Amino acid sequence: MIKRNLITLSLTVIFSLIIAFLIYKKFVYPTVIPVEMNGLTYIFADWGAILSANICEQKGINVYSENPCDIKNRKHVYGEILLHIPFAEFNKFYQFYFPLILNIIFLFIIVSFFNQTNSFKNYFLVFFIISLPVILAIERANSDILIFLMMYLISKYKNLFLSHILIIFSTLCKFYPICFGVIFLFQKIVKKIFLNISITAFFFILFLIHQYENLIQIFNNSAQFSGSGVYQFSLKGLIKAIPNIQVIINDYNINWLIYLFIGILLILPLTFFGKRIIQSQENEKFLLNIFDFNIFENRLYIVSTLVIIFCYFLVQNFNYREIFLIGLVPYILKNEKVYKRGFLNNLYYIIVIKFLFSTILIYLTMNKVNVDLNYFMNLAKHILDFYVVSILSIILILNLKNLFKKYFLLENI
Numbered sequence: 496m497i498k499r500n501l502i503t504l505s506l507t508v509i510f511s512l513i514i515a516f517l518i519y520k521k522f523v524y525p526t527v528i529p530v531e532m533n534g535l536t537y538i539f540a541d542w543g544a545i546l547s548a549n550i551c552e553q554k555g556i557n558v559y560s561e562n563p564c565d566i567k568n569r570k571h572v573y574g575e576i577l578l579h580i581p582f583a584e585f586n587k588f589y590q591f592y593f594p595l596i597l598n599i600i601f602l603f604i605i606v607s608f609f610n611q612t613n614s615f616k617n618y619f620l621v622f623f624i625i626s627l628p629v630i631l632a633i634e635r636a637n638s639d640i641l642i643f644l645m646m647y648l649i650s651k652y653k654n655l656f657l658s659h660i661l662i663i664f665s666t667l668c669k670f671y672p673i674c675f676g677v678i679f680l681f682q683k684i685v686k687k688i689f690l691n692i693s694i695t696a697f698f699f700i701l702f703l704i705h706q707y708e709n710l711i712q713i714f715n716n717s718a719q720f721s722g723s724g725v726y727q728f729s730l731k732g733l734i735k736a737i738p739n740i741q742v743i744i745n746d747y748n749i750n751w752l753i754y755l756f757i758g759i760l761l762i763l764p765l766t767f768f769g770k771r772i773i774q775s776q777e778n779e780k781f782l783l784n785i786f787d788f789n790i791f792e793n794r795l796y797i798v799s800t801l802v803i804i805f806c807y808f809l810v811q812n813f814n815y816r817e818i819f820l821i822g823l824v825p826y827i828l829k830n831e832k833v834y835k836r837g838f839l840n841n842l843y844y845i846i847v848i849k850f851l852f853s854t855i856l857i858y859l860t861m862n863k864v865n866v867d868l869n870y871f872m873n874l875a876k877h878i879l880d881f882y883v884v885s886i887l888s889i890i891l892i893l894n895l896k897n898l899f900k901k902y903f904l905l906e907n908i
Contacts, residue, residue: 503610507603510624514602518634526627526858527634528726532566539594539636544569545577546589552578559712572713572720573638575706576667594636601633601640604647608824614831619847623821626850627857632815639815641665642672646802646822649675650795655691663698671810673699674801680895681789681797685902721811725857725876728812730884733877736870785826786898796826797894800887807884814857820846820883842886849883852876 517523518538530540537543547565548558556563558571558578571578580589602624609620623629632640645665649658658678665672679691703710722728727735785793799822806812806819827843856872859865 499610503603503607506606506610506620507599510602510606511599514624514630514633517630523630523634526854526861527631528861530567530635537566538634539590540566541638542594542636543590545571545573545638546580546586549578549580559709559716569719570712570716572716573669574667574702575709576664577638597640597644598633598636600644604644605629605821608821609828611825612828612831614828616828616831616843622847622851623824625854626817627854628814628817628850629821631813632818635815637813637815638669639818642669643818643822645672646675646798646819647795649678650798650822651791653789659691659694662695663702666699667702671802671806674805675798677797677801678794680786680898681794683789683902688902717811720813722813723811725853725860725873726814727877728807728814728816728880729810730808730881731811733874733881736874736877784897785894792826792829795822797891799823800891804884804888804891807880814853817850817853820849823887845883845886849879852879 521529521536524536530537544562544565544567547569548562548571551558551562551564552571554564560570562568562570582589605623606620609617609623631637642665645661649661652658658675662672662675662678665675673695676692676695679688679695682688682691722732724732785797799819802819802822803817806816810816823846824843827839830839853876856876860869860872
């Protein structure tokens with residue numbers, strides 16, 4: 496254990512230095528869109544926007560309407576609780592050291608995911624670390640990193656009181672962590688499941704009532720936290736990408752053929768994957784019975800999955816939201832010996848390809864390597880996102896179906 500922790504710590508330091516070097520030398524730009532003002536590039540800019548909102552809030556300014564304290568006048572688009580950071584006047588600590596510490600802890604946790612077993616798959620850690628979602632989240636010090644850390648703690652520790660506190664706090668910060676409440680489905684007793692979900696729902700409703708006016712202003716400013724093009728992770732990104740393609744031959748518009756081709760491209764692979772998942776009920780029963788074992792890897796897999804599905808279908812996210820896909824890794828690697836040639840093995844490589852391929856496409860697009868292919872690269876990125884989220888959705892639905900049969904239907908027999 497000590498040796499493994501030392502390896503994790505060493506790799507964290509190495510990756511931290513590499514990323515710091517890439518940012519310092521500006522090699523990550525323009526793949527990562529820089530936040531610039533007066534010729535200066537600002538790192539940790541997303542966290543900086545929250546700090547500036549705190550300063551303006553103390554001056555009596557409604558930061559949901561304007562935020563002149565921010566270098567880009569970015570309005571506050573988070574929960575009110577993030578406007579009450581203690582000792583926010585200690586600018587140097589909060590602007591640099593605090594996000595730096597969060598980033599290092601974030602990297603340490605990611606490295607630890609790949610350092611639990613001796614597996615060839617551990618080497619793919621590099622692809623995740625240098626991926627656009629991870630680099631973007633770190634460079635911006637986006638609050639999704641803070642939410643990711645809370646998700647990790649909720650999954651790691653089974654203390655119900657801690658879970659409720661972290662779920663409520665994270666939801667007050669960014670709303671979508673209400674999904675973390677799925678963790679209570681690991682309780683073996685239906686009454687406990689209902690009680691804990693009810694408590695979470697109660698506080699969420701109170702939150703909606705208390706921050707109703709702020710929520711309206713936040714959603715009116717949705718463009719500020721909505722990605723676009725290859726920088727978007729959402730179903731809406733795919734829908735927007737399709738009409739951008741125009742195919743005309745001899746003055747005849749044959750876009751319908753393109754739509755037909757894209758439809759086939761989306762449906763056929765999903766049909767194949769769906770069939771494989773259903774077949775896995777015999778060969779990989781654990782894949783569809785994840786709720787049976789209330790352990791860290793299973794808990795993290797389910798919570799990560801629901802966050803990804805919820806955000807993909809309901810919100811226009813920036814790419815850094817994809818960091819939650821990394822939460823699937825511990826479960827996959829833990830069960831490697833069981834599924835060596837099974838579907839879950841394929842899922843791991845699909846996720847690796849998604850991170851690597853998406854990063855390459857975004858690099859080519861943002862660096863204008865071949866502008867003529869931008870539409871197709873944008874479409875390819877969103878189709879790949881759709882595949883991954885759809886596969887995760889099928890697995891989650893089948894798990895919920897099995898859970899419902901075991902703990903609800905059987906209890907009434």
